[in-house]
Amino acid sequence: MGTAKEERIYTLHFSGRLLGEMESRRLSEAIGLLVEDGVHHLVLDIGSVELINTPGAVFLAEMFCRFRQRNGSFAVCRAQSPIETILKKMKLQAICG
Numbered sequence: 001m002g003t004a005k006e007e008r009i010y011t012l013h014f015s016g017r018l019l020g021e022m023e024s025r026r027l028s029e030a031i032g033l034l035v036e037d038g039v040h041h042l043v044l045d046i047g048s049v050e051l052i053n054t055p056g057a058v059f060l061a062e063m064f065c066r067f068r069q070r071n072g073s074f075a076v077c078r079a080q081s082p083i084e085t086i087l088k089k090m091k092l093q094a095i096c097g
Helices: 021-036 055-070 081-089
Strands: 008-017 039-050 073-077
Touching: 008 021, 008 055, 021 039, 021 055, 039 055, 039 081, 055 073, 055 081
Parallel strands: 008 039, 039 073
Antiparallel strands: none
């Protein structure tokens, strides 16, 4: 009798600002470690993110695509109303879990 590998959904909490290269690099490194450990499904909790700009939103879209290419999933949760509005205006509501 074989056992199926359990697919877990991991949640990563991020706080502060997601404005560009510096924050994206830090977050990308953390996500990269999870991917190396075999994580295929990730929810990024951005409930404590104060501010996001276009490069930050583009980074989130890139993560969404990266996980989909690996047959996984990526979503953000708990986005504050102004941030959710920005994501929707950029037509990125698909990443809002």
